Amino acid sequence: MSVSTSLAPDWLLPPSDANALADGVWPASARRDDDGVLRIAGVSASQLRDEFGTPLYVVDEEEVRTHARRTLAAFRAAAAPHGVQARVYYAGKAFLCSEVVRWVTAEGLAVDVCTGGELAVALAAGADPARLGFHGNNKSVAELENAVAVGIGSLVIDSWVELDRLAAVAERAGATQAVLVRVNSGVHAETHDFLATAHEDQKFGFTLSEAPAVVARIRECAGLEFVGLHCHIGSQIFGTAGFQESAARLVELHADLLAGGDIPVLNLGGGFGIAYTSVDDPTPIEALATGIVEAVVRECAARGIPVPNLAFEPGRAIVGQAGVTLYEVGTTKPVEVDGGGQRLYVSVDGGMSDNARPALYGADFSTRIASRVSTENPVLVRVVGKHCESGDIVVDADYLPADVVPGDLLAVPATGAYCFSLASNYNYVPRPPVVAVRDGSARVIVRGVSIDDLLAHDAGLDRGRVAPSDRLERTEGAE
Missing domain, CATH: 2.40.37.10 (Lyase, Ornithine Decarboxylase; Chain A, domain 1)
Structure with a gap:
């Protein structure tokens, strides 16, 4: 049998051996x-x-653990010569379950969650609430109350409405909650390309021009502690160019905000790419870490300000x-x-x-x-x-x-x-x-999740429901 290759995309070439496992695409143990x-x-x-x-x-459990260790080591090694710390959060949205939480936290990672459900999984798995970050564009009052009550490490403010909600929640709880402000740097990156614009038309965060007023309001709230800026520029990114451009814009804002007090953290998000096909060539995590950290250091030096501690949120790069x-x-x-x-x-x-x-x-x-x-x-x-x-x-x-x-x-x-x-x-x-x-x-x-599980959720079948397995047995018996 032969099938024409004229329909193949330009990047896909016929392999010399259709049994071979491409390096970098499969788990190392495959x-x-x-x-x-x-x-x-x-x-x-x-x-x-x-x-x-x-x-x-x-x-592959060991593959997840290896990527977690390697990523943390890469960012720590990049940050240490500059006298700052680097924290790596595992982005739970990539794949979250209790075992994965245990694996990544055992390897030294913090965990990033973006819903009350993800927070519940992390807590049920035994994660330290102080090493959890919570972001998302529409956190409910109940989610905010729960996060503050358990002592979440940080919350990322995404809107004016959420700022007011959280301020009220913290005041009622008599707590002081550490917060970051999600900022759109105007840089959007995918794979090896990035686009720098003045504004991004998306649901997350504040513009660079809005951020100072947001931070000023946070600093007026007794129950909120502003600890840094947060930015995420895209997903499946190869190279450091987009991160470097975004870092330049964020450090400029960070420098302006220092007039109002110390800012200990700059969170540059994640989005580091992996190989899905044999032609994908993702940037090694060590090169990403060095390039991003050095970009921040350069921008801080140019403005004569200290380098803040850095945080990153890879998910796909850990588990993909x-x-x-x-x-x-x-x-x-x-x-x-x-x-x-x-x-x-x-x-x-x-x-x-x-x-x-x-x-x-x-x-x-x-x-x-x-x-x-x-x-x-x-x-x-x-x-x-x-x-x-x-x-x-x-x-x-x-x-x-x-x-x-x-x-x-x-x-x-x-x-x-x-x-x-x-x-x-x-x-x-x-x-x-x-x-x-x-x-x-x-x-x-x-x-x-089985068919029986799905039928169990159908309230219309609460009376007289016959499970598919039972129905099959009855049918076979009749024959």
Whole structure:
């Protein structure tokens, strides 16, 4: 079988070996055993399918821990020569569960949350409230009250309404709450490009020109302590140019605000990119840390002001590469495309309900057969899900061996971030569990959501509901 490559995107070249695992895309522990079966942290993909089913999120625990340690070490090493400290918050929105909180905090990271639910998970996992940061554009009064009551380390103010809400909450509680102010620097960065503008049309934060009035108001509130500025310029960023431009603008504002009192912290957010395909070339975290910190140091020196302590909020860079999603192939179908050429559609038992990023952002992913190797030539494929949507695409374009067939196990790497977090039960498809692998063993760290679970939420079925498993047994008995 041969499928035309004329439909492949320009960046995607046919591989010399469609079984090979590209470096930097997969967990460091990923390799094929003597039978060609993919192993992650010593656990075979076939074993995982047999024990837990598919689709299945697999997370390499040691990979998460390694990235956490490496990131913290990189920023501390970059900051230390300048006599300042660097704190790294794990951005929980990338993927949050109690075990991940325990892993990253054990490796020295603080945790960033943005809803009351994420705060609850972090606290339930035993995180120190003083090492939690809470941001978000619409924190409710109840969320603010709870955060202040538990002694949250810092809250990021995102609007005038929220400022007044928090001031009232702190006054009622008789507490003093440390706060940062979210600022739009006018720099928006994605991958290796960035755009510098005067204003950003987005829901988060204040403009540079608004910030001084906000800070002045905070300093008037007895229950609020202004500790610094906070900025986030984008996601999946390669290089330091956008961070450096943003740092210049923030340090200028920081310098102006020093007239009203000390400002101990500057939080420059996260958004550090990872490799999703073999052509992605993310900037090593050590180079990012050095480039960003040195940019802040230069800007402070130019203004004759001390360098503040620095904070960063990576999420994807910690957990993204640690994740692999396993699927089973259900059908394959060659499709003739207008203008010539043919594309092989490979349908799997999951889809946009477990990985919404291709549908939401046009994100690219890679894939490989995980249950065997093949000597067949590579063909261009599009891996699609089982949902009733033409945009239900898991991998838009990659090459697999031409003999890919129903029953094959496919693995999609770099799914540790924003896949479980964005998952849904669209079309009543059960949500996959999350399994952690380490040192040759596997364990469930987040249970899946079954059809029975979904039906249990349907209040209209409270009386006389028959579970699908029971119905199946009755039907088989009748036959």
